[in-house]
Amino acid sequence: MSTATGQRSRKTLTCTAEANAYQKRFGADLRRRVVEEGEPFAIVQADTPHEIFHVMDIPIITNQWWSAYISAKQLSGRYFQVLADHGYPENSCKYCSLGFACTLANDPATAPWGGLPTPTVLVARLTCDCIQHVFGQWADAMGTDFFPLEAPAWPKKDPLWFKHSNRQWRDVYDPDRIALLVREMRDLIALLENRTDRRFEEEKLHHLMERINEQEGYLWEAAQAIGTARPCPVSIAEQMPNTMIPQWHRGSDWAVAHAKRFRDEVRERIDQGLGAATNEKIRLMWIGAGVWHDPGFYQALEERLGAVFVWSMYLPFAGPQYIRDVQGRPMDALASRICSMNEVLHLPPWMNEWMTSEAERCGIDAALVLLPPDNRLSQSGTKITAESLKASGMPVLSLDADMVDAKNWNHDHMVGLVADFLREKGLA
Template structure:
């Protein structure tokens, strides 16, 4: 099976057209927000404020083989080029001497940046944004809770108060109220509670489709689609959460996967090894995920993008703003903080029937040791790749391919 998913192609086409439209809108005077992937974008959607996701722009720059150019712009100004690369590459756009030749025409200068301060290094990246003329940084706190819920993925859709904790929700709800006031004062646009409720409903509908798709793939034998197709099919609509287009794109993705499952389509007809990829997308080498099909019958059947869409976003309730706070107050916990993350990865590995896990561990990773330990304790072999997903200087495609191939031969399928 070689044909790309229609949903992946359609999403990519839509994103290009949207970005061109956004550039025109900003050129005509509209405000622009740059927001982190784990930030409450739904408020900007409600207020009609254009926004670009920070890490999405990093993925575009990297896929276009420009990451080293942008990291060099940081280095030339005495800024670190080997820390938080995924979050700092868009900052380098400010210093680009030739923005007209940047990928996709270049990132327009934002007037607002929004991020949760998950660590000292991340905070410093956005403090530098705040130092740029005409740019304001609105930080969100990163709170913690001593009591960790068991099987949080079952609680989150409707019992999120119990899962996240009232103190954390009080804090983030207050911060979101402050964000709304800040945006109204800064942009002159107004926040409509009616519109906000519509946005939240559309997001829930979208994630219900993602949940169905995740479950289809988990049950399917053989795997009906490549991971590097599922990533744009799910993530581009995620950046447009709260729109009818995104909801319908998630449904189209589901329907296409369902058709493939019914038809018995296979990424690798000789599939004999199912793999799980833990970590951010390997944007400098997306072909990596299909490199072991012919040599080892090995297929990556899982990435965090569809899985977290399925388990991490659904929030129902009568208080939409508090429900939005519940969506993001513990978002990093779900992916990176043990035992939240470790238990979830084990659950996903088991439901997808994986034979091994390739775990990308970046320098800024949190909780990676505990994730690996939990999976190994569950009897699932793990290979840790110590590399950065946008910076290939320390571990490029050849090194990663050879390392994974050797691990498959030694630990996952010794003797073939």
Template structure:
């Protein structure tokens, strides 16, 4: 058997996705300047309705990641504080609000055009308040959906949720969100003076399901690959850029390209770290302001991050099949946060993923809106997988300044090298 070879610097699908997103954003700005209404949607809002109505939209958390990556996070948080609002809570959600106060030359990509609609769900005590602030800006209206409490989920929900989602989430929860999505559709129709084409929505849902199936195949390839053939910093944009274009043929083709790129790297015996001896899992949102961190432990520790939630939840969390596209869409979003953050749904899934990927240690970034973090960490520790918990926001460098040092100490003290 031939020895592993070093992986090229950049995955083609990652470069293509990044280039597409910049080009797409330029086109979006031109559409808004031409008079079209822009929507700002939270990550767990039903984007597919906007897609089917042909409303250009930006995802709040995606824009936060751009703000962080372009080093505009500190200035955006200062703008939040200057407006008399807290800059120490839900920074990842509030960054775009603060960035609206930046001058065009200081804002990423020239800044986000003023949205006509701001759409989110009432998560926790803060998210809806942030979106209410958007609704107080001239020309912007807010629409809020309900967040319901999680029911105990069947074991192995990831094998049930694509088709048997009524069993996973419960019909009453889905009923409520379905009704509110119908209200959102009526609300948008009145303001846009157009009607939703239900067949078009069904097509959008079908394309999103096709995309999720490609992501599942890619996740399964990477779970079984030894050594890691592709850096996680290439996987994240290759997955997340198409996620924000769910329901388009481009997104499906991008997911297929990622799969094929990964398969070729595996066939070529490529390796991110040819001497790989420690496999790490990153739980929590990405550290967008310091993506180089994920590759910084390869030389000293032969350690690689083999897992992030972005590909994994895209593989297990989004596919929903059903005859009624609005109800299937409600099933997609009614419990998405539960799958990531609410034990035992979340904790059992992270354990499943850690075991499948052969993880030796976990770095768990616990934000202020993830109260189940300690239970997730405990479930992994119970399976003999050491966990480093870091409390803080991925969007606030003040809270994550010592991440590299803490991970290095964790690798030295608690994560033994494998043979």
């Protein structure tokens, strides 16, 4: 399929521009601190304890955000060719390996920020077979170390985990799994203290956890308001940056204040009767990571068919998975947040039960499911979730495409597929 350039998303919220501007300033500040002043920094997966680095004032780059940023710059095709030129299989997991590909390209003239400097460490949970290979070889290419975190089996299957995860986190997430991650986090802290001039203070972590609770509370209030409002005040094209950019800086003064601004702007639009579409008719659910190379896809049918993407995992995840009653044990509470973050988003029975419940809460008319062909972990749980939604009576359309690789994506073709699907199901 020929690849058409992705479309930009429309910005209606003031806070969307503010979030993007903040992240741009963060990039410039990180380059100054790391490249010019020689401060330590780390490259980490999304489901790792970012809070440890925040407490120690060690900047981090989240691999998934970096991949999304590269993809948005329309550079993924070039870098995946670099992987192929180095002998890596073309069906490698794209989301986790795009940053590695950028490093292998070693072309500061075209790389975002001129490429990433050498980090103090790379950190990832071993949630699938490819993680250790990608991060281990990435660390070798950058001349640094990879610190792996275990992802042990989760024997307790609680499909309704999201109903009592904030306070009963010890029971929900398994005390043994929590204890293992606490031990590993203390080993990570020892490594960071040994290699930097920074020290970890548990009292600061406790304060940070409480600030994160405040931030996530604002986001969860926004998610609840969006789910019940008719029309939907803001589509996921703007929910995503206003959720995830603060999440990369969670607990900071800026992140807490921005989450509040976002919630307030959502409420203002609801009070004024403003919707993402001028004539909302169809409420859609998006399952999977964002299509980062074509954010305008989510708004393409708002005016033509009144079809609005109301739901994606990013915003409503703030409530059940991030908010924690610390109970005087900040390390344990943090471990409960991290030790199953990937699992509840991508594996049954946790993923499908939560998303089916969310579809009902938000009055969803149809679901679209992203099935990246080379991401096995993303496919397995996602397909079962699609079946759960179908069993509830929900029309479901699966799209064979990748979140960061635009090779098999054509904007007009994909928008047409969705429009035809909605007409076929009698929704448009």
